[in-house]
Amino acid sequence: MPPPERLVGVVGKTNVGKSTFFAAATMASVEIGNRPFVTLEPNVGVGYVRVRCAHVELGLPRCNPAKGYCVDGWRFVPVKLVDVPGLIPGAHEGRGLGNQFLDKIRQADAILLIVDAAGATDADGNPVPPGTYDPVEEVHFLERELDEWIYSIIKRDWEKFARKVATTGENVVDALARRLSGLSVRREHVEKALEYAGLVDKKLTSWSQEDLKMFATGIRRAKPIVVVANKVDIPEAEDNVKRMRRELKYPIVPASALAELVLRRAARAGYIRYIPGDSDFEILDDSRLSLQQKRGLEYIRENVLKKWGSTGVQQAINKVFLEALNMVVVYPVEDANKYTDGRGRVLPDAYLVPRGTTARDLAYMVHTDLGKTFLYAINAKTKMRVGEDYVLQDGDVIKIVAAAAKK
Ligand SMILES: Nc1nc2c(ncn2[C@@H]2O[C@H](COP(=O)(O)OP(=O)(O)OP(=O)(O)O)[C@@H](O)[C@H]2O)c(=O)[nH]1
Ligand SMILES: [Mg+2]
Known part of the structure; x- marks a missing residue:
């Protein structure tokens, strides 16, 4: 049995930078575009968690990773990510592409919720001037869509299921956990959800539709979510990030997926030296860069790296695996x-x-x-x-x- 592979879903409204985040994290070539519903099929890829490599503490000159890589004493440990088509309000009723694609994140253990912190896309993902749309509202509608999706899964054949549990006398938590195992839901999630919904002592056969909905919300709340406040290269994002931190109960990671993608591509082309997650980069060959490219890189240095400390992409991946999923490297x-x-x-x-x-x-x-x-x-x-x-x-x-x- 190899180590349990944890899968993280890259989820969010359409046209907020999910595929850009995914491309920056995995270097996979996926379609990116400034309009709603560019991604039509889920993309699965390999990203990395960045940790200090044990070879440094052991005083060894280097290591030889069989998977992933190690640079400057930073070990990049592979992890699986899945980028899915975007959501809009009412997706559960079939608006936009609907929420059928969320089925691709059934197996996800946690979610990176990508949000347009610059407020530069409306509820349906159409481009609008920065500062127009409220990213806090965006998180709330995404929660509702996730709840509706989980509810739709739970309610299928509910009466039959509830009666069966009543007649067999099976433990309710076990039965629910088994029923929801396809959602990577375990016993402890079910226990938390029952408590959240106030249903610990209520017979399954007497659950109302409201109860089922509350329970679905409880299940969603049991799955860790890290919010990626994307597009912080746009000045309007700054106040929004402050408000998101005040008003949302999730960990918030300010990020510029676009900046990370630009830096990683420039590094791959040999223009700059940049290690994902670093707070700066170094231009290697000035002469090969156009004036426009140089300006772009300097913009990123001033407005993303110096201002926010990093592009946030690596920090978001680390946070979701090491903190939200509570994992360690051995x-x-x-x-x-x-x-x-x-x-x-x-x-x-x-x-x-x-x-x-x-x-x-x-x-x-x-x-x-x-x-x-x-x-x-x-x-x-x-x-x-x-x-x-x-x-x-x-x-x-x-x-x-x-x-x-x-x-
Ligand atoms: N300024 C800025 N633009 C970004 C950033 N991330 C993505 N974008 C832009 O946002 C637009 C949408 O990016 P995508 O990655 O295709 O968005 P998506 O969420 O995958 O969209 P769909 O798949 O269509 O739902 C593109 O024009 C990107 O260049 C960012 O950090 N900053
Ligand atoms: Mg996309």
Whole structure:
């Protein structure tokens, strides 16, 4: 069982920069355009969480990642993202492209909600002068659309389901969790949602439509959302970001997906040196840049990087995986002294695992046999032996010792 792969959905109103964010994060070529409904099919791709690599703390000159990459001591650990077609108010009634595409984020464990913080698109995603549309209202309508979508899934064959649970006497939380497992909903989500909706002691057969709706909202609230306040390169975004921070209960990450995309493309072309998530870049070859390109880059330096600290794209991805989903990075190795695998590669694997993962769980992730025949593990940083219940800490380098480890 490889480490559990977490999937994050890039969701939001149409024409706010979802595909730009996705392209900047994954470098995939996807269609981007300043009009509603450019994206017609979901895009799945690989982005990265950025963490300080363990090789730095260990005083090693470098590492050899089997997946992802490492630059300047920053380890980029791959993660899965899905960009979906945009929403508008009434999508659940079929307006725009409808909300059928949300089915592609059923398996998403968390959502990056991309919002036009510059207020430069109306409710339907048409371009308007910056400062016109209210991004706080945008978040509220998106919540309603997500609620309606979850409600539509829950209500299918509800009466039949409720009667069945009543006759079999199955535990209500278990039954609901099973029913909603396709939405990556687990028992603890169901428990929270029941509490939120005040339905802990109410028989399923007597739930009203209102109850079902409240429960759907509870399920949505149980899924972590990080709001990406996009387009902060536009001056009108500044006041909006302040208000979003005051009025919304989600973590807010100010971002300019466009700036990140420009910087990453310029870096790939060799014009600049820029590491995703950095607070600055360096122009490598002045002579190859046109005056317009130079102005564009300087605009980004002044109005995004200096003003906001970064483009926000990397910060948003880190926040959703490390904070909202509460994951840590651990490095399984075969040699606890050289920090290598069997082929001499230094720290080849960086696993993103849920906080609370134990040494034994990690053994299973490396190889089922290793999990089954686990004896103990060695914390390679301290050279201390740890047992199967040892809870892995962020940045741990771990060697598993097993009775019949597969060679
Ligand atoms: N100023 C500015 N414009 C942006 C930013 N991000 C995206 N845009 C622009 O917004 C427009 C829409 O971008 P897309 O990425 O296609 O938006 P989307 O949300 O995927 O839209 P749909 O797929 O059509 O729903 C394009 O013109 C982008 O260049 C940003 O950070 N700042
Ligand atoms: Mg798009």
